[in-house]
Amino acid sequence: MSWAGKILRVNLTAGTVTPEPLNMEWARAYLGSRGLAAKYLTSEIDPKVDPLSPDNKIIWATGPLTGTMASTGGRYTVTTKGPLTGAIACSNSGGYWGAELKMAGWDMIIFEGKSPQPVYLYVNDDVAELRDAAHLWGKSVWDTEEILKTSLQDPLLRISSIGKAGENGVLYAAVVNDLHRAAGRSGVGTVMGSKNLKAIAVRGTKGVGNVRDPKAFMAATKAAKKVLADNAVTGQGLPAYGTQVLMNVINEVGLLPTRNHRDVQFEGAKDISAEAMLTPRASDGKKHLVTNQACFGCTIACGRVSKIDETHFSVQNKPQYWGASGGLEYEAAWALGAANGVNDLEALQYANLICNEQGMDPISFGATVGAVMELYEMGVLTKEQIGIEAPFGSARALCELADMTANGVGFGKEIGLGSKRLTAKYGHPELSMSVKGQEFPAYDGRVAQGIGLAYATSNRGACHLRGYTIASEVLGIPVKTEPTASEGKPELVKAFQDATAAFDSAGICIFTSFAWTLADVAPQLQAACGDEFTMEQLNLIGERIWNMEREFNNAAGFTKADDTLPQRLLTEAAKTGPGKGSVSKLPEMLPKYYEVRGWDAEGRPTAATKARLGL
Incomplete structure (x- = not known):
């Protein structure tokens, strides 16, 4: 069986790390990852628990195909009771972290309680221990990865961590791995921060050697990969254009929510589309998109790697953002762009980098900014309250608000509440484009x-x-x-x-x-x-x-x-x-x-x- 058959239970209050066997009856009934983690969570916590109390639990979970040669077998989920919604939260991420945990011999890690001081969990195959993270607290996701890889002298470590957004209680903080892959929604990173848990560093060298029927598995995965390669979306559209292939398509069919859902089409969609990312810039003749990128075991490779225009106002005197990094996906480009009426591709890339660097869901952030811009245009919010002019279409406001929210300063603290709480606070709850407190996607x-x-x-x-x-x-x-x-x-x-x-x-x-x-x-x-x-x-x-x-x-x-x-x-x-x-x-x-x-x-x-x- 390709389950590892083992889980780690970490009691942060007591500082203990205990291995235990996976409940195989549950594994067969719920498979793994989202289903199995939800089974454990719902069996172990009171549904009415405060999401940010020590009594809530948070679970990292892989599936039976994670770490195998199945195409896209790199996924893992983070499951908890979410602070943004108060509902069950399960956020999915790609990259390489999930496969690394599986190769270390673990299906799942359950965290309970709250550490008295910042800690991270170090997992090296069978060795698993909590370590002091005082030196990491206050650091970005990017710095946390670099410090851990350097100090532990292992460049092949895979890190799942939070940035300042998770530490500061932004209610839609994300858990980020591999610099720009994220378990992004519902505030799973906020729960991590509430427990003083900064990161999980994993090194797995065992591989997934317990596939039940290797020959049949190779045949099945080979056939399935051919289906992906022959399909117009997974074999052509996503590799070439990424999820951003949707921007112009969705706009043309009148489904692109614009300016906080006041409109359904955005006149600037073409400026922030996949096609725009592939067009040489007027400023320097270079393309925004550098290359595509794949997660572990993926034959689709929809990920984007982009390079920001170094002359753009957002990065002037900020050389740390000049290199190639995670590029815009469709949902982020929509939330940071059309939702706010902003058609400045470089501004969107900058705000997206801040979300990656400090661990923040760009969908909820961008959609909340949309509500703020509408309140500003109505005169309910003023320049004095926000700290800047914030009309629809303002690329500068978008970039500044991203910095403020990620760092928990000024009006950024209000935006960190999410649109449901913010609009209610200022007397217009009807302007929150959300369900159960979570903002709409694109x-x-x-x-x-x-x-x-x-x-x-x-x-x-x-x-x-x-x-x-x-x-x-x-x-x-x-x-x-x-x-x-x-x-x-x-x-x-x-x-x-x-x-x-x-x-x-x-x-x-x-x-x-x-x-x-x-x-x-x-x-x-x-x-x-x-x-x-x-x-x-x-x-x-x-x-x-x-x-x-x-x-x-x-x-x-x-x-x-x-x-x-x-x-x-x-x-x-x-x-x-x-x-x-x-x-x-x-x-x-x-x-x-x-x-x-x-x-x-x-x-x-x-x-x-x-x-x-x-x-």
Whole structure:
């Protein structure tokens, strides 16, 4: 079986690190990563716990395919109760850290309690110990990586850490590994900071040698890689353009939320698109994009490496930002750009670098700035309060607010609260474009009815990665559905949500699902684990995970009333584009969604549903 069969339990209060066997019954029922970590978390904490109290726990988890030769097998998740939402939080990251943990012989690390002083966990195969991190506290993610690799004399260490945002309590702080890969959403980095846990440094030399049927596994992964290579999205679009390939596409179909969702198309989209990243700059003739990059074991390589224009105002006298570093992904480019009406590509890159360097979710940050800019234009917030002029379209305001928020200074402390708390504080809660307190990603839920329903019902708050119906509504994968139509969308959303939970839990990247179905994943898991996994079983596992997360949220105090969208999406029609005149039809879709889920009218899984899923 390709589970390592071991987990580490770290009691930060007592300073103890204890190995224990993995619960294999749970592993078979929930796979790994997202599903298995959620099972451990929901079994061990009170759903009503304060996310930032020592009684909350936080879990790093790999999947059975993490660290193997399965394409994209580098994923890991960080799972906790999230401070931004108060809901279950599970944030997924790529890079190399997850594979390193698996190669050290561990499936998962559970942290409980709170350390009296800053610490980091050092893992070198079977050796695992807490060490003093006083010298790392106050350092950026980038500095933390460099200091640990240098002081431990091991350039091959893989580091998962927080920057100043996590230390300062920014409610959407991220956990960052490999300099610019992040478990980005819901404030998992904030929980890490609340526990005085700075980093996890891992070195694994064992490999993943326990694949049950190596010959069958090699055949299954080879066939699956060919499917990815032959697909237009995973074989051509993503390698060439990255996720930024979507900017112009989504804008043209009228789905690009602009200026805090006041508009659905951005006149400056072309200036911040993948095509713009590939066009030589007027200032120096160089391209913004340097190259693409892959995470561990990935045959898609959608990652971007970019170089900022050294003459740009944001980096003048800041040579530390002149080198090549993590480039813009679509979600970040949207949140920092269109959401604020900013079409300055270099400003977006600078704000993104700050998010990477100090460990901050660019989606929630950018969307919160959008709310601030709207409040500023309304006259509710003034230059004196913010510290700068902050109208929509101001690249300078974006860059300065990124610095202020990451460092926890001035009005940045307010932005660090997220849009739900900030807009409520200033008397306009309706301006928070969020669900359950988590800000929307880069698709408008008025025009694409499926994604609106997916946002409203997502267990971790507004999210595109919990049911990416855009694949069907815009890209025609696996079948084309009409974006503005509401009929059939409850069934579509459930299918995407359940399948996504299985992909996440296997330890592979959700981008494979542009080409793969669960029928491509099943033979890889079967050969790796030795257990019989069919497409039907994986769907059932995904559905089990979804319902378990829902049960936790219900117990935490969430109700049907939280499965909603901002009034702007329900009442203010899209002004332009193919979906002009559309509002979200959530009220008519939600009861049907509950029905297809096997929930009662209040959104609670019925006894029959729980029995069928073994919950």
